[in-house]
Amino acid sequence: MSLIRIENISRRYQMGAEIIYALRDVSLTIERGEYVAIMGPSGSGKSTLMNLLGCLDTPTSGRYELNGVNVSEMDDNQLAEIRNREIGFVFQTFNLLPRSNALHNVELPLIYAGVSTDERRRGALEALSQVGLSDRVHHKPNELSGGQRQRVAIARALVTNPSIILADEPTGNLDSKTGAEIMTLFEDLSDKGNTIIVVTHEEQVARHAERIVRILDGLIASDEKVGKGAVLTAP
Amino acid sequence: MNIVIETIEGLRIALGAIWANKLRSGLATLGIVIGIVTVTLMGTAIEGLNRSFLEAVSTIGADVLYVQRFSWFIDSWEEWIKSEKRQRITLAQVKAVEKHMRMAQAIAPFAETRRPVKYKNRRSDSVTVIGTTDQFQFTKGVSITDGRFMTAPEAEGGRPICVLGATAATNLFLIEPPVGNRIRLGQQLFEVVGVMEKQGDFFGDFSVDNAVIIPLQQFVSSFWHYPDFQIQVKVLELARLEDAKEELRGIMRRIRRLAPGAEDDFSIDQQEMFLNMFKRVSRTIASVGLFITGLSLFVGGIGIMNIMFVSVTERTREIGIRKAIGAKRRAILTQFLIEAASICVLGGILALSIAYPVTLLLKKYLGGAMSPTVVGIALAVAALTGIVSGFFPAWRAARLNPVDALRNE
Numbered sequence: 001m002s003l004i005r006i007e008n009i010s011r012r013y014q015m016g017a018e019i020i021y022a023l024r025d026v027s028l029t030i031e032r033g034e035y036v037a038i039m040g041p042s043g044s045g046k047s048t049l050m051n052l053l054g055c056l057d058t059p060t061s062g063r064y065e066l067n068g069v070n071v072s073e074m075d076d077n078q079l080a081e082i083r084n085r086e087i088g089f090v091f092q093t094f095n096l097l098p099r100s101n102a103l104h105n106v107e108l109p110l111i112y113a114g115v116s117t118d119e120r121r122r123g124a125l126e127a128l129s130q131v132g133l134s135d136r137v138h139h140k141p142n143e144l145s146g147g148q149r150q151r152v153a154i155a156r157a158l159v160t161n162p163s164i165i166l167a168d169e170p171t172g173n174l175d176s177k178t179g180a181e182i183m184t185l186f187e188d189l190s191d192k193g194n195t196i197i198v199v200t201h202e203e204q205v206a207r208h209a210e211r212i213v214r215i216l217d218g219l220i221a222s223d224e225k226v227g228k229g230a231v232l233t234a235p
Numbered sequence: 236m237n238i239v240i241e242t243i244e245g246l247r248i249a250l251g252a253i254w255a256n257k258l259r260s261g262l263a264t265l266g267i268v269i270g271i272v273t274v275t276l277m278g279t280a281i282e283g284l285n286r287s288f289l290e291a292v293s294t295i296g297a298d299v300l301y302v303q304r305f306s307w308f309i310d311s312w313e314e315w316i317k318s319e320k321r322q323r324i325t326l327a328q329v330k331a332v333e334k335h336m337r338m339a340q341a342i343a344p345f346a347e348t349r350r351p352v353k354y355k356n357r358r359s360d361s362v363t364v365i366g367t368t369d370q371f372q373f374t375k376g377v378s379i380t381d382g383r384f385m386t387a388p389e390a391e392g393g394r395p396i397c398v399l400g401a402t403a404a405t406n407l408f409l410i411e412p413p414v415g416n417r418i419r420l421g422q423q424l425f426e427v428v429g430v431m432e433k434q435g436d437f438f439g440d441f442s443v444d445n446a447v448i449i450p451l452q453q454f455v456s457s458f459w460h461y462p463d464f465q466i467q468v469k470v471l472e473l474a475r476l477e478d479a480k481e482e483l484r485g486i487m488r489r490i491r492r493l494a495p496g497a498e499d500d501f502s503i504d505q506q507e508m509f510l511n512m513f514k515r516v517s518r519t520i521a522s523v524g525l526f527i528t529g530l531s532l533f534v535g536g537i538g539i540m541n542i543m544f545v546s547v548t549e550r551t552r553e554i555g556i557r558k559a560i561g562a563k564r565r566a567i568l569t570q571f572l573i574e575a576a577s578i579c580v581l582g583g584i585l586a587l588s589i590a591y592p593v594t595l596l597l598k599k600y601l602g603g604a605m606s607p608t609v610v611g612i613a614l615a616v617a618a619l620t621g622i623v624s625g626f627f628p629a630w631r632a633a634r635l636n637p638v639d640a641l642r643n644e
Binding site: 054076077080091097099108109112114115116156 | 237240241244251255552553555556557558559560561562563564565566634637638641
């Protein structure tokens with residue numbers, strides 16, 4: 001059974017009198033443990049695809065099975081539960097809660113999962129140590145560097161042991177050196193068996209993945225496996 | 236389990252948000268503060284009013300009937316004129332009632348006038364002079380703190396003695412003991428034989444604090460030859476008050492020779508009537524109070540609603556983040572409801588700390604203190620106002636679409 005199975009998914013938006021197709025009849029399958037990059041220029045529909053994959057949005061038509069469960073017709077609350085359990089988000093702008101320290105930010109998904117205080121703390125500390133931030137547990141986001149903030153965000157994505165880690169331009173707000181460090185972290189996580197989907201428009205970032213799906217004008221333009229060594233052949 | 240964890244998280248966020256926006260939250264809660272101060276003061280005042288009223292009314296005596304020309308409750312000018320035309324209650328009629336009434340423990344005639352009273356160079360002008368008999372101590376429930384009450388022979392005889400009310404006694408006698416000394420009433424000297432306990436003075440008319448009680452015979456011969464008597468009848472059993480009232484009415488009609496079918500030309504009043512009247516009045520006061528309070532709380536609630544809308548708009552992105560990582564609608568709703576309720580409860584606590592000194596002041600005049608009940612009601616009302624006025628903004632937050640919310644800058 002595939003982890004993600006998308007069949008003939010479309011997403012339409014109404015813009016005034018005009019109907020815009022962000023995605024047209026897209027089908028895609030992603031297996032457990034894969035490291036996939038979704039690429040495309042802005043306006044291609046890659047953000048829409050990411051929102052659908054992340055269960056933040058539902059398709060206008062078509063079917064989306066996540067872990068064997070049809071999520072395309074779920075309501076707001078059911079989707080929230082799926083997101084909590086199955087998906088860890090990493091955003092371009094980190095999206096941490098500014099008034100909470102790293103520990104509380106990482107604990108947050110566990111709060112909504114109803115995990116007890118002690119277990120929450122243990123899980124959050126473990127996730128923070130996985131991203132190498134054990135010594136920054138009580139710092140607030142504004143006391144951390146960009147790279148550290150993104151690490152906190154990754155720890156928050158990891159803490160519930162989700163099926164997918166879904167990263168949207170994770171290096172977009174970082175300098176190239178820090179960005180590379182973050183991508184190395186994703187590679188480590190991939191090596192440990194996590195399923196990772198990175199949405200990006202940067203070739204540099206996409207090259208870390210094992211598979212690149214290119215989107216153009218709401219359609220999948222290409223879907224290719226690339227060797228892990230691809231990054232090494234870059235000039 | 237989930238709801239408990241979410242509530243704790245909600246409380247944490249709420250207090251954090253309030254603390255981060257201290258000035259704004261403080262201003263927003265001002266309306267609630269004013270509303271709760273009103274609730275508390277109103278509650279305390281009404282409670283105090285009730286208590287001092289009941290205290291005062293107890294001096295009337297629940298088991299005492301009062302027969303007189305003028306009813307206690309005259310609603311119109313016409314009624315007053317009619318009462319004025321009635322024939323007076325004479326001493327002979329009092330005697331007749333004493334003779335015929337069987338369901339009575341004690342019957343006392345009662346007549347009063349106002350005279351200046353002097354002791355040496357001290358003078359008290361508006362003292363009530365009461366002419367009555369020894370039975371008055373039973374109908375009025377008088378307690379003596381010093382000396383004794385008058386005796387039956389004294390009431391009938393001509394010896395000039397008197398019993399002083401507590402206020403009258405302290406006004407006239409500074410250092411010397413009143414008992415044994417003689418005070419001047421009009422042209423005559425009266426020996427003080429006793430001083431009565433203080434009764435409380437919510438209705439000046441019913442307490443004997445500022446009164447001098449003298450024997451009926453002395454009163455008639457020295458001050459008023461044909462006074463308009465009131466008859467005070469203490470009934471045998473409180474449970475049979477109405478029966479006693481009927482008996483008394485029958486006797487009065489007979490001795491005043493009223494034709495069958497003619498209207499009573501006297502009035503029989505009792506404490507219960509006062510209680511009924513008071514209940515009516517206090518209901519009115521309470522509902523007016525409730526209305527004013529409700530109004531200020533309503534205005535306060537609008538302020539809270541407003542600030543909650545601002546808070547939701549400001550934190551759209553935060554809501555997006557929370558929803559993305561798995562917060563359900565209920566969690567977001569709870570979070571903002573708790574925030575609204577917390578602002579209001581903090582306002583309520585502030586209000587209580589403002590109201591408390593004021594109630595201490597009120598206590599001096601009305602004898603009501605801020606009770607735990609009032610505190611509880613005030614805080615509950617505050618929380619409820621928060622929840623009601625926070626609901627709409629919180630609902631809006633809960634329904635936000637996570638994609639749009641995350642895109643919000």
